[in-house]
Amino acid sequence: MGTQALHESYDVALLDLDGVVYLGSKAIPSAPPALKRAKDAGMRLAYVTNNASRTPGAVADLLRSMDVPAEAADVVTSPQAAARLLAERLPPGASVLVLGSMALRMAVRERGLRPVTSALERPQAVVQGYAPGIDYSALAEGGLAVHAGALFVGTNADSTLPGPHGIQPGNGSLLRVIAHATGVEPLIAGKPELPLHRESTIRTGARNPLVVGDRLDTDIEAACRAGADSLLVLTGVSGPGELLLAPPSRRPTYLALTLDALTEPYPEVISRDDGYSCGGWTARWTGDAITLDSAAGAAGGAPIDGLRALCAAAWSRAETSAAAVATALDSLKL
Secondary structure, X not given: OOOOEHHHOOOEEEEOOEOOOEEOOEEOOOHHHHHHHHHHOOOEEEEEEOOOXXXXXXXXXXXXXXXXXXXXXXXXXXXXXXXXXXXXXXXOOOEEEEEOOHHHHHHHHHOOOEEEOOHHHOOOEEEEOOOOOOOHHHHHHHHHHHHOOOEEEEOOOOOEEEEOOEEEXXXXXXXXXXXXXXXXXXXXXXXXXXHHHHHHHHHHOOOOEEEEEOOHHHHHHHXXXXXXXXXXXXXXXXXXXXXXXXXXXXXXOEEEOOHHHHOOEOOOOEEEOOEXXXXXXXXXXXXXXXXXXXXXXXXXXXXXXXXHHHHHHHOOOOOOOHHHHHHHHHHHOO
């Protein structure tokens, strides 16, 4: 890509939220101004989330409270993707047992389907998304309906989610209750499965989107499955160590510390006979390990450029071990 800014090459940024735009209840400091610059430069912004508990309007309100430019139409959720998945498989007006939030019920209704609450109504499908109020009786109703032959759909399969007191069970864990009881595996709409990416491109009309995320196992894997380019930012879950050892199905096209990369020139990683160079750093295999050198000295080059070069070297071999990259990675002090 040379030194062209990413906003010049992609028409829409499909942005994950937690770990990219905010952490918990607070905006990542660099995110609001970076997103404003990208929008002012002509890049459209869409906020794509596996979260099934909030409506697009509520998400947009939250983002604006953090000084992030957003309208309800800019938000794409896993309930919307799940509702489209259902509508494509069911006749108009079909009954759907909804296990989850009002946001999920609204998404189902917007697709011309009829939300119900009991297996006695013989629903043609069951759709489940995370909501704090889901209890045993609701899961039991879902199990009865799936046993009777209802299509089983999950908004997302995230096994955990962050809570005020630490990591707690997510929708993926709750889905296992019905799946274990019935022996039926749900169709999944959210990342890394393709329905949410498809929903995002349909709603935005994106011709050449850039997927932006902080997790290799959801955001980046979803982009790889869809054949879309992606940017990993190091403000959330996945870090340099995991990145260097990532399989091809989870490798981002671009790598940055923050969302500032959307409007900054992106440096090219150059392949040379003796290694891979970026921003004055050169990474090369020496025996069974990678060495990393900077023409400007270890303190002179931007560490993120060193990591870009290091990734290129690590990914140039079919297998790379943690030991092979340990010394080089430690030298970057990221």
